Amino acid sequence: MHEFLAQLANGVELGAIYALIALGYTLVYGILELINFAHGDVYTFGSFVALGVLVGLRAAGVLHGAGLILGIAAALIAAIIASALLNAAIERLAYRPLRKAPRLAPLITAIGVSFMLENLIELWQGSAPVPFPNVIPNPQLQIGALEVGVQQIVVVALAIVTMVALHFFVQRSRLGKAMRAVAQDRDAASLVGIDVNRTIAITFLIAGALAGVAGFVGGVSFGSAWFLNGFGAGLRAFTAAVLGGIGNIAGAMLGGFLIGLLESFSTWLIGGQWSNVAVFSVLILVLVFRPSGLLGESLPEKV
Amino acid sequence: MSVLLDVRALEVRYGGIVALRGIDLHVEEGEIVALLGANGAGKTTTLRAISGLLPVRAGEISFAGASVRRRSPDAIARLGIGHVPEGRRVFTRMTVRENLELGGYAIASHRKVADRIDEVLAIFPRLHERIAQRAGTLSGGEQQMLAIGRALIARPRLLLLDEPSLGLAPLVVAQIFEVLRDIHKRGTTVVLVEQNARAALALADRGYVLRNGEIARADTADALARDPAVVAAYLGGE
Numbered sequence: 001m002h003e004f005l006a007q008l009a010n011g012v013e014l015g016a017i018y019a020l021i022a023l024g025y026t027l028v029y030g031i032l033e034l035i036n037f038a039h040g041d042v043y044t045f046g047s048f049v050a051l052g053v054l055v056g057l058r059a060a061g062v063l064h065g066a067g068l069i070l071g072i073a074a075a076l077i078a079a080i081i082a083s084a085l086l087n088a089a090i091e092r093l094a095y096r097p098l099r100k101a102p103r104l105a106p107l108i109t110a111i112g113v114s115f116m117l118e119n120l121i122e123l124w125q126g127s128a129p130v131p132f133p134n135v136i137p138n139p140q141l142q143i144g145a146l147e148v149g150v151q152q153i154v155v156v157a158l159a160i161v162t163m164v165a166l167h168f169f170v171q172r173s174r175l176g177k178a179m180r181a182v183a184q185d186r187d188a189a190s191l192v193g194i195d196v197n198r199t200i201a202i203t204f205l206i207a208g209a210l211a212g213v214a215g216f217v218g219g220v221s222f223g224s225a226w227f228l229n230g231f232g233a234g235l236r237a238f239t240a241a242v243l244g245g246i247g248n249i250a251g252a253m254l255g256g257f258l259i260g261l262l263e264s265f266s267t268w269l270i271g272g273q274w275s276n277v278a279v280f281s282v283l284i285l286v287l288v289f290r291p292s293g294l295l296g297e298s299l300p301e302k303v
Numbered sequence: 304m305s306v307l308l309d310v311r312a313l314e315v316r317y318g319g320i321v322a323l324r325g326i327d328l329h330v331e332e333g334e335i336v337a338l339l340g341a342n343g344a345g346k347t348t349t350l351r352a353i354s355g356l357l358p359v360r361a362g363e364i365s366f367a368g369a370s371v372r373r374r375s376p377d378a379i380a381r382l383g384i385g386h387v388p389e390g391r392r393v394f395t396r397m398t399v400r401e402n403l404e405l406g407g408y409a410i411a412s413h414r415k416v417a418d419r420i421d422e423v424l425a426i427f428p429r430l431h432e433r434i435a436q437r438a439g440t441l442s443g444g445e446q447q448m449l450a451i452g453r454a455l456i457a458r459p460r461l462l463l464l465d466e467p468s469l470g471l472a473p474l475v476v477a478q479i480f481e482v483l484r485d486i487h488k489r490g491t492t493v494v495l496v497e498q499n500a501r502a503a504l505a506l507a508d509r510g511y512v513l514r515n516g517e518i519a520r521a522d523t524a525d526a527l528a529r530d531p532a533v534v535a536a537y538l539g540g541e
Contacts, residue, residue, distance in 0.1 A: 174408070181394050181405050187356055188392040190376035191385075192453065193409035 005146040007268045008261070013152050013221055015260020016159035020214035021237030022244070022252035023166065024087075024207035030183040030247040031203045033103070037110040038090055040234015041117035042208050046083035046215020047132075047225040048125055050075040054133040063135050072136060076158075080212035087208025088201055096197065114231075122227040129226040132219040155217045162213050163253050166206070170249060179203055183247070236263065239283040245296025254294060307332045307461055307492050308353070313362035315345075315352050322348045324516045325362065330461065335483075335493040337503040337524065339537050340513035346496040347389050349513070350463045353494075354386045355379045366461065381409045385459030389466050389496075391450040395439030399430055402438050402449055406456030416456065423452040426482060444475035451479070455486065462486065465496045480506060500537040504528040512537070 021043050028036045053075040057063050063071045094113050098106045138151040170176035181189040182199045190196050218233065219225050240259040244251025259279055266278035286293060308330040315323040323345045330336045338346045351357045353364055355376040364372050371379050380386070394402050403423060407416035424431040427448040433441060438449055447467055454462060464483070468476040480502055487493055487506075497503035504510055504524045512520040512533060520533065527533050 177397075177401060177405060178408060180397060181408075184394045184396055185392055187376070188388065188394065189405075190356070191354060191380055191388060191392075192405050193377050193380040193457065194405070195375070195377045 002145055002147075003268065007264045009146060009148045009152055011261035011264030012257065013155055013260070014263055015257035016156045017214050017218045017221060017233065017256075018237045018240045018260050019253045019256025020159050020162060020210050020217065021233060022240040022256045023163065023249065024210050024214075025238050025241040026244070026246055026249060026252040027179075027203050027207045027210075029241070030249075031179060031200055032095070032106075034095065034106050035110065035238065036087075036090075036095075036207070037107075037234070038094075038113040038117055039087070039207065039211060040230030040232075040237070041114050041121065042083050042087045042090070042230070043211040043215045043218065043233060044121055044225065044227060044230035045086055045117065046079040046212035047219040047229065048121065048130070048215075049082040049212075050079040050216040050219055051130060051132055051225050053078045054135055058133050058135060068135065076213070076216045079216040080209045083212030083215060084205045084208035087204045087211065091201060091204040096200075114234075118227055118231065125225070125227055127227065129224040131224050132222070134223070136220060151220060155221050158213065158217055162210065166210070167249065169206075175199070175202060236279055239279055242283060243286050243293055245293025248293065248295045251293050251295035305332050306330070307367060308494070309363075309365045310349075310353065311363045313349070313352060313364065314360040315348055315357055316360050322516055323352065326513070326516070326518050328511050328518065328521070330492060330494055332460075332492055333490065334509065335487055335495060335507045337500070337507035337510040338494065338496045338513060339500045339503065339510055339527075339533075340519075341536075344513040345516040346513055347465055348516075350386060350388075350465050350494070350496060353379075353463060354384060377409075380457065380459075383457075383460040384463065385454035385457055385461070386463040387447075387450045387454050387465060387467060389469075391443075391446045393438040393441075393446050393449050393453065396437060398437055399434050399441070399449055402453050403430075403456055406453035409457060419456045419458070423455055426455075426485070427452055444471050444479070447471060447475075447479060448482075451482065451486075459491065461492045461494065463494045463496075466498060467495075468497065468499045468502065476502065500533075501528070 021040065024039045025036065028034060028039070054071065057071040057074065090113055094109050095106050098109060136151055138149045140147055140149055170179060178189065178194045178199050179202070181194060182196055186196055218229070236259055237256065240255035241252045242255070243258060244253070244255030259282070262278055262282060263275045266275040306329050310326065310328045312325045312327060313323050314321070314325050326345070326349065338349060340346050348357065352359050355371065355374055359372050363370060366382060366384060371382065394405065400420070403420045404416060407419060410416050429445055430448055430452060433445060438446060441449065451467065467479050471479070476499065483493065484506060495503050495507060504527055507524040510522065510524050510527045511518050512527070520527070
């Protein structure tokens with residue numbers, strides 16, 4: 001029972017990170033029908049930016065008391081801004097020129113951008129994992145039979161707040177509605193006066209910002225950053241997005257948590273070496289039996 | 304009257320195929336102009352080129368005295384050209400209200416958009432009953448009303464309508480033409496592409512007949528409706 005609850009908490013924490021990354025895949029897919037394979041590496045970049053800020057602030061000796069909270073906030077905000085700008089730059093330089101090209105061209109470009117980013121990050125940070133500064137205190141709390149770290153609670157809470165904010169932004173705000181309109185019908189959106197290119201750019205900014213939150217949260221949670229982190233996490237998050245129904249925001253969140261739980265429980269029950277098999281079997285099963293995903297529309301409404 | 308839309312020697316190509324081979328047409332402020340012609344004659348292409356959805360190969364398009372040829376569709380929409388596209392193209396996964404709100408995307412004031420939505424709902428009471436429904440669940444006629452209503456929110460000076468009667472029951476078609484008459488009376492200039500040439504000519508001041516990407520005939524609506532060749536080709540003979 002104790003172990004079960006511990007794995008549950010672990011799975012939710014992992015799931016929160018995957019959900020944040022999956023949202024980026026799903027937002028971009030929704031608007032461009034493009035799998036942005038570079039998205040996982042934008043997450044890695046966010047991790048390293050947060051790490052850099054924390055290391056710098058620790059060296060400056062300001063990470064205590066109120067300075068600690070401000071420093072953590074600064075690391076988070078820096079990761080958000082850096083990842084958002086990187087993702088928007090990728091769109092502008094690599095995908096926008098291919099807007100009218102056959103669909104395979106941007107897809108292959110995305111894979112190329114991913115390799116490029118991985119190699120650039122390796123050049124910048126080396127090929128070994130870099131420990132994340134252990135500046136955030138992590139006292140353990142006992143809630144009934146469940147033992148969780150304060151860090152875990154912060155990670156999950158931050159992810160959930162971000163997702164709720166995204167949901168309201170997309171559903172209620174003028175820009176969010178413009179994003180949905182462009183996703184559904186680009187020509188019709190432009191005819192009502194929506195600047196399609198600008199809306200796509202904003203979508204990449206938001207997807208990148210979410211990857212930045214995930215990068216910070218993931219660094220804190222795993223205790224390190226590594227140039228290839230985004231590859232594995234990106235693939236799992238992509239699986240989560242497909243599981244939930246790619247293009248569907250609620251689906252990405254649900255899929256993220258399910259994949260996180262699946263990874264944590266399969267590691268516990270059948271061993272870590274099998275968790276990839278479990279996760280990607282789910283991807284195959286979903287693609288075979290429910291290609292539109294758990295929450296995806298089974299048929300697009302087109303008249 | 305002054306010329307609101309002036310199209311000169313307009314040429315559009317799809318891949319290697321010439322879709323419009325140099326057409327000239329103009330629309331004066333306050334007119335209703337019908338574009339007639341068989342399928343593939345270039346009617347929809349003309350509207351899409353005016354709206355900036357298709358690149359113009361050669362020629363000039365000016366609206367209210369300024370060239371719009373190199374402008375993006377959203378910029379052209381903000382200048383005051385509304386376009387109700389072929390196939391309605393409502394946002395099917397959004398509600399009727401959200402569709403109308405998007406029609407007012409370029410209007411900064413929330414209040415103004417809300418007022419104009421009320422005006423459109425007064426024109427189309429059916430939409431009022433369906434206000435919270437997803438547009439994809441509406442009937443074809445209701446979707447057409449929504450597409451027109453969405454374009455009206457921005458109060459365009461020029462409204463381009465592409466086959467508003469396509470696939471609709473005669474009663475609904477009559478209703479929609481009634482609304483078009485009403486919109487025109489309130490001062491909107493209209494370009495109407497229609498298969499239903501009889502209804503279009505009954506409403507229009509003038510008409511152009513397109514054939515193979517060229518203007519084959521241009522005249523007043525009355526003259527076109529009486530022309531035996533036009534009657535034989537587009538009005539089902541009689």
